[in-house]
Amino acid sequence: MTGASDLFSLSRRSLFAIVGPCALEELELGLRVAERLAAIQDELGIPLVFKSSFDKANRSSVDSFRGPGLQTGLEWLQRIKEASGLPVVTDIHAPEQARPVADVADVLQIPAFLCRQTDLLLAAAKTGRIVNVKKGQFLAPWDMANVVAKLEAGGGESIWLTERGSSFGYNNLVVDMRSIPIMQDTGWPAVFDATHSVQLPGGQGTRSGGQRQFVGTLARAAVAAGCNGIFLEVHPDPDHALCDGPNSLALDALAGELRRLLAVREAVHGN
Structure with a gap:
């Protein structure tokens, strides 16, 4: 099992991936994935x-x-962690969740809509775990320097910053790949969320839509642009997933997609 300190060290020198179902639907599904x-x-x-959420508070x-x-x-x-040997990451939505979640998770994830919540960031940083912050759809990449400053003020020593698209009119997102080197200029690794970047927020009225056919295209572009990690939500049957199915990748397609990403990294960056 990779420890949090080893995982963070790896994230600085080799491509890694955060992968799993959007939400914990049932234990058996999580174990199988x-x-x-x-x-x-x-x-x-x-x-x-392994990534999955115990609560999706912003549905x-x-x-x-x-x-x-x-x-x-x-x-x-x-x-899931004990059975698979994989480190795990999950979202927190309130400062009081940070400590109990850190007792299990190797990485605490801050949702995009909450990326500027000072008390939440400080609580996450104080746990000593890796903190992965999703860049809000409403923020410029250089604005993440203020998020980093808050985490560092809270004692954070292991930080990931994740690009997940920017609002582009209504019910749509667009990705500016310049955000990857801009966020890396803060001194911390940058992750690209390929599945949420193809989301159509609220695009189906009472739920979000998505264009999963473009997941691979954007993921390969982000790896070519030099991202440290890739975030991919996967599900054995995305069309029947209980959360974010339209923008989730099929589990059976994951290995092939990762092979292509590793090949792009080798071709462009030589490692």
């Missing part, structure tokens, strides 16, 4: 982090599936 991810990691030699509709909640979600993540 993580087992497959562990096998892919062994086969391809790319460090993988479009009050009736949308959110996840099993904090207590059950952490119990499931602990079992």
Whole structure:
């Protein structure tokens, strides 16, 4: 099992991927996906982090599936971590969640809509875990320097910054690949979220749509641009996923996509 300090060190020198279902739908699904991810990691030699959320607090509709909640979600993540040997990452939405989540997760993720919440950032930083902050759809990449300053003020020593697209009119996103080197100029690794970047926020009225056919295109462009890591939400059956299915990659397509990303990195960057 890769420890958090080893994982952060790896993220500075080799391509890694954050991968998993959007939300924890059920324990068995999480275990099945993580087992497959562990096998892919062994086969391809790319460090993988299992990602899934115990609560999706910013869904479009009050009736949308959110996840099993904090207590059950952490119990499931602990079992997934032990069974697969993979490090895990999950979202937090309130400062009081930081400490209990850090007891299980190797990485605490700050959702894009909450990326400027000072108390949340400080609480996450104080845990000593890696903190991955999604850049808000409303922020310029250079504005993430202020987010970094807050994390560093809270004692954060392991920070990832994630590009996930910028608002482009209504119900649409666009990606500016310049954000990757701009965010890296803060001194911290930059991750590219290829699946949320093809999301159509609120595009289906009470839920978001997506264009998963462009996930690979944007992921390869981001690797060519020099990102340190790739974020990919995957599901065994995306069309029936309970959360973010339209922009999720099929689990069976993951290994092939990662091979292509590693080939792009080798061709462009030589490692």
